[in-house]
Each structure stands twice: as C-alpha cells, then as structure tokens.
Amino acid sequence: MEKLELKYLQCLAELYPSIAKASTEIINLQSILNLPKATEHFLTDIHGEYEAFSHVLKNGSGAVRRKINEVFGHTLDEREKKSLATLIYYPKEKMEVVKKSRENMEDWYMITLYRLIEVCKRVASKYTRSKVRKALPEDFAYVIEELITEKPDLVDKEAYYDEIVHTIIEIGRAEVFIIALSELIQRLVVDHLHILGDIYDRGPGPQHIMDKLTSYHSLDIQWGNHDILWMGAAVGQRSCIATVIRICARYGNLDILEDGYGINLLPLATFALATYKNDPCECFKIKGTDVYNPAETELNMKMHKAISIIQFKLEGQLLTRHKEYKMSDRRLLDKIDYEAGTMELDGKTYALIDKNFPTIDPKKPFELTEEETAIMERLVTAFTDCEKLQQHMMLLLNKGGLYKTFNGNLLYHGCVPLNDDGSLMTVEIYGKKYKGKALYDVLDTYVRKAFFALNPVEREKGKDILWYIWSGPGSPLFGKSKMATLERYFLKEPETHKEVKNAYYGMLENDTVVNSILQEFGLDPEHGHIINGHVPVHHMSGESPVKCSGKLLVIDGGFSKAYQKETGIAGYTLIFNSFGLILAAHEPFTSAENAIAQETDIVSDSILVKRVAKRMVVGDTDNGKALKERIDELKQLLDAYRSGLIKEK
Numbered sequence: 244m245e246k247l248e249l250k251y252l253q254c255l256a257e258l259y260p261s262i263a264k265a266s267t268e269i270i271n272l273q274s275i276l277n278l279p280k281a282t283e284h285f286l287t288d289i290h291g292e293y294e295a296f297s298h299v300l301k302n303g304s305g306a307v308r309r310k311i312n313e314v315f316g317h318t319l320d321e322r323e324k325k326s327l328a329t330l331i332y333y334p335k336e337k338m339e340v341v342k343k344s345r346e347n348m349e350d351w352y353m354i355t356l357y358r359l360i361e362v363c364k365r366v367a368s369k370y371t372r373s374k375v376r377k378a379l380p381e382d383f384a385y386v387i388e389e390l391i392t393e394k395p396d397l398v399d400k401e402a403y404y405d406e407i408v409h410t411i412i413e414i415g416r417a418e419v420f421i422i423a424l425s426e427l428i429q430r431l432v433v434d435h436l437h438i439l440g441d442i443y444d445r446g447p448g449p450q451h452i453m454d455k456l457t458s459y460h461s462l463d464i465q466w467g468n469h470d471i472l473w474m475g476a477a478v479g480q481r482s483c484i485a486t487v488i489r490i491c492a493r494y495g496n497l498d499i500l501e502d503g504y505g506i507n508l509l510p511l512a513t514f515a516l517a518t519y520k521n522d523p524c525e526c527f528k529i530k531g532t533d534v535y536n537p538a539e540t541e542l543n544m545k546m547h548k549a550i551s552i553i554q555f556k557l558e559g560q561l562l563t564r565h566k567e568y569k570m571s572d573r574r575l576l577d578k579i580d581y582e583a584g585t586m587e588l589d590g591k592t593y594a595l596i597d598k599n600f601p602t603i604d605p606k607k608p609f610e611l612t613e614e615e616t617a618i619m620e621r622l623v624t625a626f627t628d629c630e631k632l633q634q635h636m637m638l639l640l641n642k643g644g645l646y647k648t649f650n651g652n653l654l655y656h657g658c659v660p661l662n663d664d665g666s667l668m669t670v671e672i673y674g675k676k677y678k679g680k681a682l683y684d685v686l687d688t689y690v691r692k693a694f695f696a697l698n699p700v701e702r703e704k705g706k707d708i709l710w711y712i713w714s715g716p717g718s719p720l721f722g723k724s725k726m727a728t729l730e731r732y733f734l735k736e737p738e739t740h741k742e743v744k745n746a747y748y749g750m751l752e753n754d755t756v757v758n759s760i761l762q763e764f765g766l767d768p769e770h771g772h773i774i775n776g777h778v779p780v781h782h783m784s785g786e787s788p789v790k791c792s793g794k795l796l797v798i799d800g801g802f803s804k805a806y807q808k809e810t811g812i813a814g815y816t817l818i819f820n821s822f823g824l825i826l827a828a829h830e831p832f833t834s835a836e837n838a839i840a841q842e843t844d845i846v847s848d849s850i851l852v853k854r855v856a857k858r859m860v861v862g863d864t865d866n867g868k869a870l871k872e873r874i875d876e877l878k879q880l881l882d883a884y885r886s887g888l889i890k891e892k
C-alpha cells in the first residue's frame with residue numbers, strides 16, 4: 244500500500260475506529276444508494292420578483308400538487324386538493340380565511356392534520372430517517388417523527404395517532420402544528436435548488452430573494468450578467484455602481500438601494516435637481532411610474548439622466564484603460580457633435596433626441612466634473628461598506644459560479660460563445676486566449692480575485708473584468724455584440740438599438756454543436772442536458788423552451804413583469820425528479836393575496852421533457868458516485884483492520 248493511501252486510511256480510521264463502525268457506515272451508505280433520486284428545482288431570471296419567486300418555491304413548480312395527487316388520487320375532489328395545496332403554500336393566511344367561514348374548527352383541524360400527515364409521509368419517504376430528522380422543526384420534531392413513521396407492530400395504530408392529534412388540538416397547538424407541517428412539506432418536496440442567474444435588476448425585491456436564499460437548505464447559483472453587475476458594484480467598480488443605480492432608476496426601484504441596502508442617494512439627488520433643473524429629461528422616463536407621485540417622478544428622471552451620463556463617462560474611461568477588451572466602439576461620448584446635437588455611428592450621422600449635456604466638456608467628454616467625482620467617491624464607500632450587500636455577495640460567491648455541472652447536466656446563464664461555424668470562439672483575457680470551458684474557468688477566477696486578491700493589480704483586473712462579463716461581446720453571460728444603452732436613450736432609429744446575439748443562439752437546435760458543448764464540459768451527450776437562462780422564450784409566438792429534441796432547455800420565460808408582454812407567460816421552471824425532467828409553464832403571478840383568495844396556482848402547464856426508462860436512484864447521481872467511492876474506501880479500511888495494518892480503537 245502506498246504511503247499516502249495508508250495515511251488516508253488512518254485519517255478515515257479516526258472517523259470509523261472499529262470494524263463494527265466501518266461496517267455500519269457501509270451498510271447505511273449502501274441503503275442510501277437505493278433510495279429514489281431527490282428532486283432538483285431549477286429557476287432563472289427572477290429579476291427581483293420576490294413574490295412570484297416565493298410562490299414558486301412554495302409550490303415547487305407543481306411538485307406539491309403532484310404529491311397531493313399521488314396521495315389522494317380520486318379520494319379528494321379537485322376543489323379539495325386545490326384548497327389543501329393553498330394551505331400548504333400559505334398556511335397562516337389560509338387558516339385566517341377558513342376561520343372566517345367556519346363555525347366548527349375542531350373538525351377542520353382534525354381532517355386537515357390527517358391530510359397533511361399523509362402528504363408529509365409521502366414527501367419524507369424519499370429520504371433517510373436522519374435527513375428527515377434534520378429537517379424537522381425543533382418544537383415538533385419528536386411528534387412529527389412519530390406520526391410519519393410507520394409502526395408495523397403497533398396493535399391499534401389509529402387509536403395511537405388519534406390520541407396524538409386530539410391532544411394537539413386540545414392544547415391549542417393545532418394551528419402552529421399545521422404551519423410546521425406545511426413548511427416541512429415545502430422543505431422536503433424539493434431537495435436542491437438551482438438558480439440560473441439574474442436575481443437582480445428590473446423588479447423591486449432582489450434583496451428579499453437573497454435573504455430567502457441565505458436560509459435555503461441546499462442550493463447553487465449560476466451568476467447572471469445582472470448579478471455580476473451587482474458584484475462589480477459591491478467591490479466598488481465605478482462603472483458597475485453607476486449602471487446598478489441607472490437600472491434601479493429606470494425601473495423605479497431606487498428604494499432597493501435606499502431602503503433595502505441603506506445606500507444614501509441624497510448627494511446624487513441634490514446634484515441631479517440642480518444640474519437638470521430646467522431639463523424635462525424626457526428620454527429618461529421611468530418604467531412602471533405608478534409607484535411615484537409627479538414630484539417624485541420628476542426627481543427620479545433627473546437622477547436617471549445624471550447617473551446615465553456618469554455611466555457613459557466612466558465606461559469611456561474604462562475602455563481607454565483596457566484596449567484589450569476590444570470595445571472601443573462603445574466609447575460613445577466622443578462620437579457626439581455637441582454643437583450640432585448629432586452622433587456618428589458606423590459611418591452614419593444621427594440626430595440626438597436630447598441635446599442637453601451640461602456636465603460634458605466636448606474636449607474631454609469622458610471626464611467627470613468635480614461634483615460627479617465627489618458623488619462617485621461617496622457611492623463607492625456606500626457600496627463597499629454596506630454590510631448587507633456584502634453578505635449577499637458572499638452568498639453569491641460561496642454558492643455560486645459561472646457554470647455548474649450537476650447530475651450529468653450543464654447549467655449556465657447565458658451561452659458558450661461560438662463562431663459562426665459553431666466552433667468555440669476564442670476570447671482574449673489579459674493577454675491570453677481562452678475558449679469554451681477554459682474561458683468560463685478563467686473568468687470565474689478573476690471574479691473571485693476582485694473580492695479576495697491581495698495583489699492590487701490582480702484585484703483591479705478582477706474588478707474591471709466584472710464589468711466586461713456584464714456587457715462584453717466575448718462574455719458567456721452576455722452573449723451579444725453590444726449593449727446599446729446609450730443609443731436607446733438618445734437615438735430614435737431602431738437599427739441603432741439592435742444587439743446582435745452570439746452565433747450560439749442560432750444553433751440551439753444543432754445536435755453536433757450541443758453535443759460538443761456538453762463534451763467540452765466533460766459530460767456525456769447521450770444523457771446530459773444544457774439548462775440555460777437569460778433569453779426570454781416567446782411563448783406567445785409559439786416558441787418552445789425545449790430545443791434540440793430536449794437536450795437543451797431555455798427556461799427563461801420572464802418572471803420579470805417588464806418582459807411578460809413579450810413572453811406572454813411568467814416563465815418556465817424545471818423539475819428533475821426520479822422519473823425525469825418536467826418543465827412547468829407559469830401564468831403571471833398577481834399577488835400572494837390573490838393566490839390565497841382564488842386558490843390559484845400559477846403552474847399552467849407541465850410538460851414531461853424526458854422520462855427515464857428506469858426510476859433513478861441516488862446511486863445514479865453525482866452524490867451517488869461520491870457515496871460509492873466512500874464505500875470503496877471503507878471497504879479498504881475494513882481490509883486494513885482485518886489484515887492488522889491498522890489497529891481498532
């Protein structure tokens with residue numbers, strides 16, 4: 244035996260110090276391998292829509308309903324099943340409604356508790372006892388375990404359970420118990436959550452989404468370009484800060500910064516009011532203005548313009564620093580003729596809709612004024628010192644990455660940049676060339692350098708690359724030729740607004756390309772899938788999220804309210820359970836209140852994308868592979884005990 248191997252076994256012997264202990268562990272692990280594969284849940288492009296996100300987490304994209312159907316089949320009618328589902332999603336609120344319409348709550352508690360216990364048994368049956376135990380709420384751990392565990396040798400089972408349930412009702416604990424059971428079902432119905440990016444921007448509640456994710460039992464995150472933008476802002480990258488504020492202003496969400504993260508925007512507000520005093524800032528209208536009164540709207544529009552100009556200046560400076568990004572065509576403020584009010588773009592001259600640029604010196608268009616500099620300095624401190632924001636970013640870093648391979652599938656937000664012929668596109672990052680997986684990997688390391696590198700040069704490179712990942716043409720998260728922000732504000736010609744998508748998006752049905760991407764990431768194209776977010780699927784015009792005969796799934800259906808006009812629905816989510824892949828289409832979510840009152844469940848349609856021939860078990864998963872390796876090691880440890888190489892303790 245190699246020296247290292249022996250050392251490793253000795254370490255293992257610390258954990259399993261006897262033949263008996265090692266054997267027990269082998270038996271335990273072996274039994275886990277034969278349990279059904281746990282359920283994975285995939286969500287993407289949540290874009291700050293906290294309520295819709297929270298609802299989809301509660302209903303497990305239809306998984307709770309499926310369990311109810313499995314348990315109650317034809318013994319409950321549709322209406323009763325719907326009510327039970329709503330109760331599981333919103334136990335507290337639903338009980339308030341029930342109480343108003345019923346005289347005798349005792350009966351209701353009794354029936355409801357029995358029903359919930361049955362569902363609980365079902366959802367717990369996929370897991371080991373020890374895993375279920377860890378998920379149990381502290382106060383009720385013992386009693387729930389009693390109720391959901393089969394007791395074959397008990398003579399009068401019913402009387403035993405009745406007694407427990409009666410006591411719960413009698414001592415006035417029925418409601419809290421119902422809440423505990425409902426939450427347990429929500430918790431057990433999904434074992435692992437994948438978020439494929441774009442938690443931030445456009446919607447009002449990304450900070451609440453991040454809070455919820457912080458306490459979620461098991462998850463990973465693939466960063467979206469908008470999340471990367473916020474990460475850039477959090478490390479003090481100034482173009483990212485300006486863009487974050489601009490997008491918040493554009494969608495009427497400055498509250499996220501001020502109230503959600505406690506970032507003081509007063510300096511910017513004061514500056515904007517003074518600088519654009521007599522400017523109506525028409526090009527800087529707020530999307531969904533109903534949240535503001537007229538005075539607020541006016542202030543918001545001025546702030547929107549002020550920060551946009553700062554953003555365009557800072558981007559110009561950044562692209563002068565980084566010629567290697569090959570984005571000098573995005574330095575636009577020097578393409579403007581400030582006297583004539585026109586702009587040169589691709590050899591054509593366009594008239595600007597807004598010609599008022601009081602803060603721009605045409606000779607030095609990218610230079611910030613003294614006031615702008617001071618504002619940015621304060622903002623950098625506000626972002627980098629914000630504890631809550633930093634905590635949220637740590638969650639993104641610890642649970643997240645640019646991509647993930649999981650149980651044979653490849654998960655990423657945007658794309659793998661390709662050339663027109665489908666080959667991998669080479670992108671130069673700080674003097675070296677990368678493509679495919681290597682490109683993803685090098686960018687991932689630079690993201691982490693932005694937060695953790697001690698070397699200031701590397702740290703700065705990391706910070707600036709965050710901006711590149713947000714909007715660079717070679718960025719796998721963006722995957723478009725340019726971000727035409729300035730053109731959309733200042734030019735009316737639609738051709739100037741066009742952002743050309745990377746060749747990848749034209750090849751989603753190309754088997755050879757999709758297979759080669761899976762192989763590039765070390766996955767088996769026979770069984771693997773690519774799960775993709777970022778690009779809204781236009782449900783209304785008949786577009787399907789299922790590409791390449793189900794090998795590639797684009798599940799961005801637009802949680803984002805701003806995009807529902809285009810997509811026609813509120814998005815797709817995906818479930819991967821022991822039977823296969825199920826895609827759920829969602830109807831727009833109006834409000835939690837509505838969901839309770841109408842008992843509506845926004846899952847409108849479930850499409851079985853793939854049904855596995857044989858029900859998958861833990862042994863077929865990545866975790867199963869790791870468990871099998873562990874079993875092998877433990878068997879070697881047993882040999883070592885038995886051959887006298889290692890002594891039992």
Ligand SMILES: O=P(O)(O)OC[C@H]1O[C@](O)(COP(=O)(O)O)[C@@H](O)[C@@H]1O
Pocket residue numbers: 441468469493723726727728742777
């Ligand atoms: O919806 P808005 O604010 O006009 O922003 C559009 C911008 O958002 C982007 O679509 C990027 O955001 P997504 O990652 O959500 O697609 C850009 O391509 C585009 O310039």
Ligand SMILES: [Mn+2]
Pocket residue numbers: 441467468469656720777778
């Ligand atoms: Mn995106």
